[in-house]
Each structure stands twice: as structure tokens, then as C-alpha cells.
Amino acid sequence: KAGVTQTPRYLIKTRGQQVTLSCSPISGHRSVSWYQQTPGQGLQFLFEYFSETQRNKGNFPGRFSGRQFSNSRSEMNVSTLELGDSALYLCASSLGASGRYEQFFGPGTRLTVL
């Protein structure tokens, strides 16, 4: 079974631009979560989607948004990029929304903002 896929793997943008990252969960998984990983702040939860609905959101500004499609694929968007948005963005999928389901992580998208 294929794992979680994230595209693109690497991305370079400039300040003020916007970016869209994509995540394809494991087949059959309906929950997708996004995390931001930086050297200074570590791993921080962005948001979680289940059955196309955002169920939970972390403490990030409104510039960060996401959505989930009917096939469970998810996208996250960051508008008006800032230098501090440079990070590894990780997507995780799980069968269900309960915490008892293991979350499987993708390899991440490395975003660099210049």
C-alpha cells in the first residue's frame, strides 16, 4: 500500500507570494493533519481535516488555510508568505479521527521563503 504522498517536495518562494501544498493520504484514510516543523519552534500542529471538514486548528494566523476534497486529498495554502514561514510542512493521515488511530506521516514539503 502506498504511503502518504506530499507534493512538491521542495519549494522556493519570495516574501509576499502565496503557496499551495498538496497531500495524498493512504488509500482509505479519511483524516488528514498538517504540521509545521522549524528548528526554533519544533513540530507544531496546523489543522486537521476529516470528511472534508476542518475539525481542529492550531494557533496559526489566518494566512494559513487548508481544505480537504471528497477523495480525502488535502491542500494547505499560505498567503502573503513571510520569512518565518520557511519550514518543513508535514502531512499525516489516519483511518479515523479518533486518537487511537495511528497517524502516518509523509516525507514533507520543504518550503524556503526568500
Place this chain on the structure above:
Amino acid sequence: AQSVTQPDIHITVSEGASLELRCNYSYGATPYLFWYVQSPGQGLQLLLKYFSGDTLVQGIKGFEAEFKRSQSSFNLRKPSVHWSDAAEYFCAVGNFQTGANNLFFGTGTRLTVIP
């Protein structure tokens, strides 16, 4: 509020030696606890998890962890480290109250294995 502390930023061990990575958590209810490993350029892989029951849990790759409620700890152990274990290790607590499904991570411990 939930939080996870990994007091050791970097640990170096010799191949074949035993390993213990420390993790302390703060959580208002019975915690769901996890250990993940991240190799360079990779995502996170689940090593083991604790939800309830036996406080000593076994994971993949020969790892185990012990939940100690009195110490709010969930330390990861391995009796004999292999060079391939060199990676970054993250302890996490699940925020599953009120139907949420996200993890709070510690800052990680980088493990270096010397021959």
C-alpha cells in the same frame, strides 16, 4: 495545557551500548503517548504508543518505553543500539479531548551512534 519535555537535545552512544531517551509530559487527563523517529529528509515513523494497560510497551526496531504516571514520564529504551538508529527522536502526547486528533511534540533528541 499539554506539553512535552525532552531534556536531552543531543545524545551520543557507542554502537552496541544501551540507550535511554527521556520524555516528560504535562496533561490533564490520562495521556496517549507516542514516540516517533525521523531520519534526515524523512517524515516521522511511529516507534510505539501507550494508551492504557501494561505500562511497558514494545515497539518496532527493538525499542520499548515505560509509562510512569507518578513521574509523568515516558522514557524510550533500547538494550543495544545499532548504527542505523542514528536519527532524531520525538516524544508526543495526543490531544484527544473534545474529539480533537492532534499531537503535541517535544523538541526532539538527536541520537548519534559512534562505531
